[in-house]
Amino acid sequence: MLENGKVLLEKLIVTCNGKSNPIRGFSIEELKTATNNYAQKNIISIGGGYTLFRGFLQNRQVSIMKFRVRGPSKHCLWLNNVVFTSQMRHKNILKLIGCCLETQLPILVFEDVKYRTSPFFEPLLLRHRIKIAMEIANAVTYLHIGFSRPIVFRDINSSHILFDEDYVPKLFNFSLSEFIPEGETHVRGIVVGTSAHLAPEYLYTGDFNEKCDVYNFGVLLLELLTGKRLHDILAHFEFCSVHSVKDRLQEYIDNNRFNEIANCKFAGDGLCHGNEQHLQAFLELAFTCLSDSEEDRPNMIDVAKQLRQMHQSS
Template sequence: MDGIKRRAPLFSLSSILIDHPQIMYSCLGAIKNSGKEDKEKCIMRNGKNLLENLISSFNGKRKPILSFSAEELKIATNNYDLQRVKTQGFVYQLYNAFLHGRPVSVMKFQNNDKYDAYEWCLKNIVFASQMSHSNILMLIGCCLETQIPVLVFESVSSGILANYIHGPRPSHFEPFLLTHRLKIAMEIANALAYLHVGFPRPIVFKNIKLSSILFDEDHVAKLFDFSLAESIPDGETHIKDAIPIGIMGFVATEYVTTGDYNEKCDVFSFGVLLLVLLTGQKLYSIDEAGDRHWLLNRVKKHIECNTFDEIVDPVIREELCIQSSEKDKQVQAFVELAVKCVSESAEDRPTMIDVAKQLRQAYRFGW
């Protein structure tokens, strides 16, 4: 925690909030009903109840997260200056901030008519506090003085993947070469594999998108935003949503049609991410008649016609002209892996462990 003032931890979260959902929703209700109370009462009630429940079940294996005041975070973000917004989701904005001499990221939630920011905030606390992986954005602390807690993460000073692909690009931007894209794919695959196999119950991310992949000052890719994440219950093979939610174009067909979601749905979304990395194109284009043409369908058509090179990102095509033999093999294998990941049949998709292994091999040794 270099640069962050040492203080007593707010609490040390672990899997208990997932294993004991009544605790999470008790806290959720307390936060929701705090609008008419002053700050001190909100802190006393929410913090006391949360701390008591966590201490009673604490297994000693999770790292503590720190407590910050609302005023500290207001100053750190220059009163939540919109010029400091790094990325945003359905119910939050992530700000570049400077807290006690250290750059950090501040995640501030806001309710809207469609989504419950309270629940999504708690999901981010529950899941992010359990993570110990170099490719998952680290949670540092939070503030309970506000109706919806405000979260503090490590800094992501080098931008988001969406900017690298679609712009506006970060300053001092270098050509986005195939090696860079392989590295990002490998790092995010490692993070997803960790979620799927690194816990007693698999965690499905459910939220793979360009704005959920951020970069630290060393350009290490970081997976971010657990708003939709779920743990698959013991004895079950999937979770079921009455109303599927996600970014169209990234979500698997079986999830849209049945509401069933498991690890292979994350694999599908990751396959789409690979195709975006390879082509540099958006999930869909709109023709003059207003019809949408999805990237996945266009990719399949080009593969059938043996013309995939026509939609490969021009930066990669230029590389192919210089290092044709080696890069051609890499691109071909990259495409083949992506196609396996987006197979219509979930059974035909590889696991994220297998995907991560193949990408590590590709990045380190070539295909």
């Protein structure tokens, strides 16, 4: 606890500027009891280096994040999640309640969530998908402009979005997130993530900025548009790249065949005129975000505005 507390305090002092939320402390035994000793039936999500459990702690439902990565990167995962989420005040970012520092890798306690990415891959109405996209765009915009220095999430994808019982989306897992250093325009480091989801300039240079988050978000829009994961979209069209898939999706929209690829509900037997307009706008926005050149991509605040307009008109 002393070692972990020292590391956490030093990082908070450097980055939080006195504006962090209160962080409660929990014991090992409290969290074991809350999760029935981390029973498999209580698993919500498993990701790179962590498992998220459902628990019942002090008369409330919670989500408990337990890390399993060791070695040089062990501090990065839990520290980033505490340091960044302790500063967040946004309804679409999973709220940190506290942590346990008594274990070698601290265990984090978050607000309750019910579902892992399920609305992405269920046959929801198009307007519900637009709403999810809008709310996550609002959360990413908040990271980019809501602090003295921009925060880049660096790993926007459907597996890092959870939903509460009202299907409100929550962005979580800040393991790879970073502040852009003062006086700099990029974060520099080792390239991490799934190559098909990453901006081309990041793959070539290792430099990551807000426009790289926008590219990640474009992939997220494609997944929301179709209700399929990116690799399933590409597999459907065979030998298709992220960019050439645009023309193929356009053909399906133009020929009123979008139901054949999209796991999405529409009014009536096919696309009505309003749905077709929204699909077209959604597709265009996704591929603008996926532009090869970062200068051709919009800022996240513009992406959020466009999605808000789509949501209001739907």
